[in-house]
Amino acid sequence: MTSLHLDPVTIEHHREPLGIGEAAPRLSWVARTAEAGWRQSAYELRVTDPDGVTAPFTTGRVVSADQVLVSWPAAPLGSRERREVAVRVWGPEGDGPSAWSEPTVVEAGLLDPGAWEAVMVGPRLPEPGTEGEPAALLRGSVAVPADIVRARLRATAHGIVTLHLNGSVVGEDVLTPGWTTYDRRLRYATYDVTDLVRAGENVVGAHLADGWYRGYLGFWGQRDVYGDRTGVLLQLEVDHADGTRTIVGTDETWRWALGPVTRADLYKGETHDARRELAGWDAPGFDASAWEAVDAIPCDLTRLVAPTGPAVRRTRIVHPVEILTTPSGATVVDLGQNLVGRMRLRFPDAPAGTVVGLRHAEVLEHGELGTRPLRAATQADEIVLDGRGPREWEPQFTIHGFRYVEVTGWPGTLAAEDLEAVVIHTDMRRTGTFACSDPLLDRLHENVVWSTRGNFVDVPTDCPQRDERLGWTGDLQVFAPTASFLFDTAGMLTGWLADLAADQAPDGNVPPYVPFMGTDPHMPPLGAEAGWGDAATLVPWTLYERSGDAGILAAQWPSMTAWVDAFAARAGERLDFSSGGFSFGDWLDASAPDDQPWKARVPWQLVSTAYLARSARVVASAAEVLGDDAAAARYADLAERTGARFRAEYLTASGRAAYPAQTAYALAIAFDLLLPEQREHAGALLAEQVAVDGFHIGSGFLGTPLVCDALADTGHGATAWGLLLQKACPSWLYPVSMGATTIWERWNSMLEDGSINPGGMTSFNHYAFGSVADFLHRRVAGLAPAAPGYRRIRVAPLPSRELDWAEASHETPYGTASVCWDRDGSAIALAVTVPPSTTAEIVLPDGSEPIEVAAGEHRFACVLPVEEAAGRPAEFVAD
Numbered sequence: 001m002t003s004l005h006l007d008p009v010t011i012e013h014h015r016e017p018l019g020i021g022e023a024a025p026r027l028s029w030v031a032r033t034a035e036a037g038w039r040q041s042a043y044e045l046r047v048t049d050p051d052g053v054t055a056p057f058t059t060g061r062v063v064s065a066d067q068v069l070v071s072w073p074a075a076p077l078g079s080r081e082r083r084e085v086a087v088r089v090w091g092p093e094g095d096g097p098s099a100w101s102e103p104t105v106v107e108a109g110l111l112d113p114g115a116w117e118a119v120m121v122g123p124r125l126p127e128p129g130t131e132g133e134p135a136a137l138l139r140g141s142v143a144v145p146a147d148i149v150r151a152r153l154r155a156t157a158h159g160i161v162t163l164h165l166n167g168s169v170v171g172e173d174v175l176t177p178g179w180t181t182y183d184r185r186l187r188y189a190t191y192d193v194t195d196l197v198r199a200g201e202n203v204v205g206a207h208l209a210d211g212w213y214r215g216y217l218g219f220w221g222q223r224d225v226y227g228d229r230t231g232v233l234l235q236l237e238v239d240h241a242d243g244t245r246t247i248v249g250t251d252e253t254w255r256w257a258l259g260p261v262t263r264a265d266l267y268k269g270e271t272h273d274a275r276r277e278l279a280g281w282d283a284p285g286f287d288a289s290a291w292e293a294v295d296a297i298p299c300d301l302t303r304l305v306a307p308t309g310p311a312v313r314r315t316r317i318v319h320p321v322e323i324l325t326t327p328s329g330a331t332v333v334d335l336g337q338n339l340v341g342r343m344r345l346r347f348p349d350a351p352a353g354t355v356v357g358l359r360h361a362e363v364l365e366h367g368e369l370g371t372r373p374l375r376a377a378t379q380a381d382e383i384v385l386d387g388r389g390p391r392e393w394e395p396q397f398t399i400h401g402f403r404y405v406e407v408t409g410w411p412g413t414l415a416a417e418d419l420e421a422v423v424i425h426t427d428m429r430r431t432g433t434f435a436c437s438d439p440l441l442d443r444l445h446e447n448v449v450w451s452t453r454g455n456f457v458d459v460p461t462d463c464p465q466r467d468e469r470l471g472w473t474g475d476l477q478v479f480a481p482t483a484s485f486l487f488d489t490a491g492m493l494t495g496w497l498a499d500l501a502a503d504q505a506p507d508g509n510v511p512p513y514v515p516f517m518g519t520d521p522h523m524p525p526l527g528a529e530a531g532w533g534d535a536a537t538l539v540p541w542t543l544y545e546r547s548g549d550a551g552i553l554a555a556q557w558p559s560m561t562a563w564v565d566a567f568a569a570r571a572g573e574r575l576d577f578s579s580g581g582f583s584f585g586d587w588l589d590a591s592a593p594d595d596q597p598w599k600a601r602v603p604w605q606l607v608s609t610a611y612l613a614r615s616a617r618v619v620a621s622a623a624e625v626l627g628d629d630a631a632a633a634r635y636a637d638l639a640e641r642t643g644a645r646f647r648a649e650y651l652t653a654s655g656r657a658a659y660p661a662q663t664a665y666a667l668a669i670a671f672d673l674l675l676p677e678q679r680e681h682a683g684a685l686l687a688e689q690v691a692v693d694g695f696h697i698g699s700g701f702l703g704t705p706l707v708c709d710a711l712a713d714t715g716h717g718a719t720a721w722g723l724l725l726q727k728a729c730p731s732w733l734y735p736v737s738m739g740a741t742t743i744w745e746r747w748n749s750m751l752e753d754g755s756i757n758p759g760g761m762t763s764f765n766h767y768a769f770g771s772v773a774d775f776l777h778r779r780v781a782g783l784a785p786a787a788p789g790y791r792r793i794r795v796a797p798l799p800s801r802e803l804d805w806a807e808a809s810h811e812t813p814y815g816t817a818s819v820c821w822d823r824d825g826s827a828i829a830l831a832v833t834v835p836p837s838t839t840a841e842i843v844l845p846d847g848s849e850p851i852e853v854a855a856g857e858h859r860f861a862c863v864l865p866v867e868e869a870a871g872r873p874a875e876f877v878a879d
């Protein structure tokens with residue numbers, strides 16, 4: 001087994017398994033080998049104590065093919081306990097063992113609230129203003145005895161905090177501790193601070209701002225959503241060579257003062273007055289006698305949870321492409337990319353009191369900064385310089401969605417080297433790629449990737465710029481498959497699903513966004529919302545399919561069933577939602593008036609019936625996975641009855657939709673609501689409908705993600721291509737042809753004449769309509785999971801005459817899978833990489849019988865059938 005390499009064992013869905021919340025974390029490993037047909041036949045796990053206190057443990061040779069999320073084999077971890085984990089494996093003929101993997105160190109956090117000795121403390125801030133409150137500096141001085149072996153700093157906050165220790169910033173996370181359903185789940189972070197701590201006096205500092213806890217949140221001007229007092233809870237834990245441990249945390253000896261950040265708000269921006277900086281405030285030797293005593297802040301420690309996924313971090317730098325002077329004479333920096341993060345500036349020497357201002361926007365309108373779509377989120381930063389020479393500055397408690405930055409008050413002439421954008425999001429591992437020969441489709445895909453980055457900032461949000469930025473459940477529901485291909489989302493979304501469950505109403509209803517912050521007084525009363533509430537069932541199912549983690553289904557089971565029960569209750573006895581009311585329905589249908597996004601081509605009851613059937617079916621499948629036969633039967637029956645109701649209410653016997661619209665057919669086909677004899681006809685009618693619609697989008701948030709699949713699955717791939725390649729509005733490529741670098745909320749967020757859509761709800765960074773990328777991955781390139789965790793892969797590419805090649809790759813739980821097709825005339829060459837321990841079903845586009853293959857590199861060739869070879873359908877007018 002010399003050609004086999006084992007990656008280090010991974011722990012649950014953690015990128016860095018330090019301070020984890022699982023006492024018995026599950027283990028996964030990837031074997032890398034080019035050996036054809038390789039699959040694991042057995043493994044051995046070794047769990048050792050790096051400190052040598054506990055005896056080593058090994059499973060011995062376990063005859064098993066399992067290598068994804070394998071149960072923790074040793075004694076459960078206690079709080080702060082560390083282990084080293086390694087694995088070795090045997091191949092298909094029992095050959096082996098391989099060499100051991102490099103060990104992974106896993107360390108538990110505080111698994112019991114009683115392990116916290118700190119108390120939360122907070123400043124007494126001045127009365128709130130309107131553009132954000134000052135951030136506070138808090139400091140505590142602690143004595144640490146000598147012979148330090150290791151040190152950990154654990155922290156959380158009511159607000160957001162930057163941590164300091166002995167003059168250094170701790171870790172690389174930003175916006176700590178992120179946003180959770182704070183009143184039930186408050187996340188804490190753990191940092192290795194062994195290199196920063198020292199024997200003797202240590203100073204721990206916390207720079208604390210309002211963040212989601214106390215700042216502006218939501219679209220009706222709310223603030224203080226979780227409370228009006230910010231606070232920080234942190235604990236320094238130092239292990240000594242003699243086995244003793246020093247634990248010191250925030251307590252009433254801490255002191256606080258206002259510092260240089262005179263205003264900090266996620267939506268509104270930040271002001272930094274450099275003249276107010278307090279050099280050395282976070283290190284020993286600073287005189288804090290004039291600082292005020294902190295107050296103890298009530299904090300229920302039973303809410304504390306460890307992270308399940310990566311933290312929010314700075315992930316890349318984007319440099320300006322141009323510095324413009326607008327018609328009105330303003331200086332505007334163009335970054336060439338709509339992104340989420342903030343600017344970092346490098347100032348020359350300038351007189352004290354020089355004020356430099358930044359305003360951020362996603363687009364220019366008639367050459368000037370287009371800030372109207374931001375509504376109340378002013379996204380304005382400011383620094384007041386202190387005259388003490390050149391310096392660098394980046395705000396730390398705010399985040400903006402922008403491509404353009406207007407700069408005022410710059411001392412001298414602004415040059416591109418003076419500033420750069422810092423991109424910020426949840427630091428998920430990138431797992432998926434797609435590329436093809438069509439530059440516009442490529443750019444569409446790149447726009448989807450950027451909208452994922454911009455909207456996965458701890459919470460999966462609808463948009464990152466205006467006064468909203470909420471975890472709208474429907475948006476993620478449709479986008480989760482795409483996001484989970486592009487990035488390893490399982491850790492982050494497991495946490496978000498726990499928030500969803502925590503936020504569920506006692507009757508099982510799911511709020512329209514999570515974390516939920518109450519009902520907007522301006523919105524019509526919402527009942528169980530089709531497509532939005534279904535995030536409770538469909539997101540766990542997507543994560544199960546993509547990551548192979550059945551534990552997510554087990555954890556979400558009460559939430560999933562409660563949602564379907566609540567949804568069925570709204571449907572009523574007849575399962576037809578006849579009690580009425582309002583629902584988002586097929587939101588933002590291309591034909592809906594700008595100010596009435598719910599006015600779709602199909603009634604919301606149709607959408608609701610289809611979604612109820614789909615969710616009930618998924619819950620029945622989840623019950624099967626979890627071995628609950630009674631629940632499986634109950635929900636399968638609900639799915640059947642709801643499907644029958646859908647057919648009775650919304651279809652003719654032949655499969656023609658009562659409301660002829662792309663969404664009606666797409667839901668029926670994609671959710672498998674048709675009788676076998678209706679399916680072919682419905683597929684043909686969908687293709688006809690798309691042609692009638694001029695190969696334009698004719699659907700909204702819920703229908704759009706399904707249309708291409710419904711066409712391809714009923715043999716109308718060429719029509720799907722017609723939709724995909726359409727450039728006139730509404731279409732996926734219209735924004736691209738208008739220069740978009742992210743996915744827009746509306747098909748026409750920017751009108752053809754360069755003016756911004758007049759609707760009060762217009763975002764240029766909204767991933768929902770980007771969910772078509774899942775089709776690009778699964779069908780255009782042809783790389784889809786056929787069994788949970790891609791243990792089996794389905795390769796069914798859909799080549800087109802319009803493209804010369806397409807390729808996709810995905811880092812599956814078993815290793816890298818890839819598909820690449822090349823077209824030469826009508827001849828298609830296909831190259832497929834099937835990861836070790838998996839199999840694949842290859843469905844060639846020539847309609848021949850599927851081919852089964854095992855792990856390894858495979859090549860196939862075929863000739864396109866006549867329909868595809870003919871290229872676009874006759875009616876297709878792309879330009």
Ligand code: RAM
Nearest residue numbers: 462472474475584587745
């Ligand atoms: C708006 C946004 C969001 C959507 C809700 C219903 O706030 O378009 O994406 O989910 O409406």
